[in-house]
Amino acid sequence: xxxxxxxxxxxxxxxxxxxxxxxxxxxxxxxxxxxxxxxxxxxxxxxxxxxxxxxxxxxxxxxxxxxxxxxxxxxxxxxxxxxxxxxxxxxxxxxxxxxxxxxxxxxxxxxxxxxxxxxxxxxxxxxxxxxxxxxxxxxxxxxxxxxxxxxxxxxxxxxxxxxxxxxxxxxxxxxxxxxxxxxxxxxxxxxxxxxxxxxxxxxxxxxxxxxxxxxxxxxxxxxxxxxxxxxxxxxxxxxxxxxxxxxxxxxxxxxxxxxxxxxxxxxxxxxxxxxxxxxxxxxxxx
Ligand code: SAM
Numbered sequence: 001x002x003x004x005x006x007x008x009x010x011x012x013x014x015x016x017x018x019x020x021x022x023x024x025x026x027x028x029x030x031x032x033x034x035x036x037x038x039x040x041x042x043x044x045x046x047x048x049x050x051x052x053x054x055x056x057x058x059x060x061x062x063x064x065x066x067x068x069x070x071x072x073x074x075x076x077x078x079x080x081x082x083x084x085x086x087x088x089x090x091x092x093x094x095x096x097x098x099x100x101x102x103x104x105x106x107x108x109x110x111x112x113x114x115x116x117x118x119x120x121x122x123x124x125x126x127x128x129x130x131x132x133x134x135x136x137x138x139x140x141x142x143x144x145x146x147x148x149x150x151x152x153x154x155x156x157x158x159x160x161x162x163x164x165x166x167x168x169x170x171x172x173x174x175x176x177x178x179x180x181x182x183x184x185x186x187x188x189x190x191x192x193x194x195x196x197x198x199x200x201x202x203x204x205x206x207x208x209x210x211x212x213x214x215x216x217x218x219x220x221x222x223x224x225x226x227x228x229x230x231x232x233x234x235x236x237x238x239x240x241x242x243x244x245x246x247x248x249x250x251x252x253x254x255x256x257x258x259x260x261x262x263x264x265x266x267x268x269x270x271x272x273x274x275x276x277x278x279x280x281x282x283x284x285x286x
Pocket of ligand 1: 038055059060061069090091092093094113114115116119144145146147164165166167170171172173174175197
């Protein structure tokens with residue numbers, strides 16, 4: 001029996017960090033395995049989670065649980081807007097976030113700024129249920145560094161900017177820096193909505209504190225929200241929602257939530273902003 005193991009440093013992602021945590025997946029079949037100029041890309045068939053995408057042996061998404069992460073990162077910010085028209089996804093090469101944003105009838109353009117074309121090509125071929133919206137005429141693919149792409153956009157040109165990146169390693173590092181967040185803020189319309197995947201409270205404490213403090217320096221309103229992603233390290237996963245204007249999250253226009261969600265219900269939308277005390281303490285929120 002063949003296994004694929006992912007290894008994690010238990011604290012942060014410094015070069016010195018050494019593996020102290022591992023998760024293993026039985027490999028029923030290797031569907032794709034290649035190395036781009038950025039990372040190793042594997043898509044395997046697993047008995048428990050179906051098809052799964054790994055980048056540099058780190059789990060990115062699986063057919064079985066991908067909807068949780070993709071609904072959380074897209075709809076929590078998107079439903080703040082009555083008529084979202086232009087969205088930018090930074091990273092997102094598996095297509096899951098684009099698929100969720102295509103559910104908004106007012107959406108006219110969804111740009112996916114993904115550094116690694118091989119991720120898109122492999123996802124389209126082997127993860128069709130996740131990558132299917134790359135065929136939607138509203139979805140535009142921009143291959144290249146997402147930080148460089150967003151810097152070249154006009155100010156106040158997006159309703160939504162979502163950062164669906166890898167962890168702060170390799171090409172993903174630029175997507176956790178103050179300059180990048182400040183640029184994203186400048187490119188959002190006045191009531192534009194920003195969200196980013198915010199790592200694991202149990203093992204990425206310092207990275208999360210830095211991310212939260214940095215976002216608060218830039219956006220007038222920042223709120224962490226949370227979900228459980230079974231295939232991410234320690235499962236408990238944070239996201240950060242930010243905007244130039246204060247968002248009244250006690251009055252959510254829940255009718256805007258797409259009807260075909262599988263994770264989010266009206267109550268789950270509100271509940272996602274409820275975070276445990278240890279996370280509040282980590283982020284010095286109260
Ligand atoms: N949902 C996954 C997670 O939470 O780890 C991430 C999904 S997606 C596969 C992450 C994507 O970010 C990858 O395809 C990777 O190539 C891309 N990426 C990493 N750094 C990037 C950068 N600087 N600009 C654009 N895309 C980047």
